[in-house]
């Protein structure tokens with residue numbers, strides 16, 4: 700029995716090694732693909748560069764979203780400049796609470812805003828496996844929120860895990876990580 704299964708065990712070990720390689724930082728230290736100091740610092744710069752997004756011309760009305768983003772959502776998009784480079788960004792405002800509706804969230808967005816989730820496309824090579832998207836979940840005041848494992852939701856969230864931004868968005872039609880352009 701043991702000899703029969705040995706090749707499987709070796710194969711499984713090789714797979715695990717291959718999967719964990721991208722998580723190895725260049726200096727040899729283990730680094731998670733998201734939630735690190737650099738990710739949070741970059742997220743802070745993104746938040747600053749997003750300032751005034753409610754006045755951007757490219758936006759949707761408030762509409763009924765699908766779980767897990769909130770009962771009602773509103774999208775905004777443009778290019779913003781972070782660290783001297785222009786990047787496309789899509790912002791989603793997520794509204795909720797007892798009595799929320801498209802009307803009240805449109806009239807008084809601050810009162811119903813629960814979170815601001817963003818996707819910003821970074822430079823080539825940032826995350827080639829996933830179209831180089833940088834993901835963040837902000838509180839309404841721009842703090843980076845955490846997942847139940849106490850990891851900050853900024854960066855390649857949650858690369859290699861079965862749930863999270865990347866896993867779910869990789870199911871979007873057109874293989875582009877975007878749901879809003881699907882039928």
Ligand code: HEC
Pocket residue numbers: 763764765766767768769772774789790791816817818834835836852856862863864865867868871876877878879880
């Ligand atoms: C379980 C699936 C799922 C997870 C997990 C998820 N999303 Fe989404 N996301 C959606 C769906 C569905 C939409 C389409 C709009 C809607 O109905 O809310 C969407 C829309 C978006 C959009 C607008 C662009 C688009 O795709 O149309 C952004 C930005 C976004 N999500 C960011 C995030 C971030 C950041 C995370 C992780 C913190 C995340 N999402 C996790 C399902 C998910």
